[in-house]
Amino acid sequence: MSITPSRNTVPVVDARHFRDALSQFATGVTIITTRLPDNSFLGLTASSFNSVSLNPPLVLWSLAQTANSMPVFTNNSHYVINILAADQAALAHQFARPSKNRFEGVDFKLSPTGLPIISGVAAWFECHNRSRYPEGDHVIFVGEVECCDVSPKEPLVFHGGRLLSE
Template identity: 90%
Template sequence: MSITSSPKAAAVVDARHFRDALSQFATGVTVITTRLPDDSFLGITASSFNSVSLNPPLVLWSLAQSANSLPVFTGNSHYVINILAADQAALANQFARPSKNRFEGVEFTLSPTGLPILSGVAAWFECHNRSRYPEGDHVIFVGEVECCDVSPQEPLIFHGGRFLSE
């Protein structure tokens, strides 16, 4: 067996090349929701979601340190992770774009702690904001799942810079 290096490998990781390589990993798409101090709601699209532990039930997601919503998510005790269904690409886009009211026209119910659970999602997790870890240009949030539910829908998948349903 002979080992050779890849001719495309770079000694220093270029940000665009790194992003292109990451895009080859298919991910689900989530909308993380919580409440603002004025009792209105905040929601953001995130694809950086993963399970951590079954006992206790822990999940993680990350948010850019430059995000305007970072202080809200850092300071709140709870949030809901909504796993979008395959037919919810428009919702992913709606919550990814800057807007005064991302919830305009969005149907939802309230979780046990009064946070938005988007209608029609494939699954949702209400989490206690257990811990946060600044790493690089993001903050990793670890949430302890207090309740969750699942529906028999296919999830929305993001791969190669686009939704697979497109």
Template identity: 85%
Template sequence: MSISSSNKAPVFDARHFRDALSQFATGVTIITTRLEDDTFLGLTASSFNSVSLNPPLVLWSLAQTANSLPVFTGNSHYVINILAADQAELANRFARPSKNRFAGVDFTLSPTGLPILSGVAAWFECHNRSRYPEGDHVIFVGEVESCDVSPQEPLVFHGGRFMASKLR
């Protein structure tokens, strides 16, 4: 069986594609890092996945139009915070434009001095191993250097809204 190498134009519009993607439930993360002036940067992302156990690799993606792209592309490390079910307000806060998203937010510092948000279900501190521009996003592959878990219900994004996973 051969696979055609030609690329066909999609037979659907962007809204239809987005609606179809929204049927896949995903966890919700906030990716955090530190700027050169020692201020912190964070953003909400639902594009997170494991890649490899050995070495420990994870991935996430960021729009090429994001103002924070140069920071995440240039920084050596970042933390992926997996949000708990009661953190939808935090997800919204880090998804909206704001001068200081960290104002009033509880966090501790990772081994390399990056913010780990309090109350998260898990976190992964990653070395920025590689980046791949694909379509309108950049895929970041991080090599996990440290992580921790606090077993609790995760925050889930499905059908354009946040919800608890109801796993238990």
């Protein structure tokens, strides 16, 4: 049974102060990849990644509801979560900026469902797009991991508003 407490007032939290507080939580950096309807590839940088369950194997990440890529990620059956290695800060920036082809100059192989797995990452997870939950200004994507791999590389870390390798 789930109990949701009632709320009479909405808390007032300064957005800048909230971001500053959140920046004190160190996170890994990922590039989420999938395929566009024209069979080209789409990828974006995200640090909102976490494990959900071991059985079944579930992970989550989130995307702003206003993101241009929202319809693609909502409608595609699969995506790959690439956990960047410490030496891949340039890729984090490349996939965070608007570009016609973020994959330009990027070495990758294809996953079992034909999606980009970026070479040299610390780990990757190919996920079935299991469920989505709109919350606030983002949508939380829950992926069921169908396959994954790991390397001995150290991960890229984001903390205090910057990549720690920079």
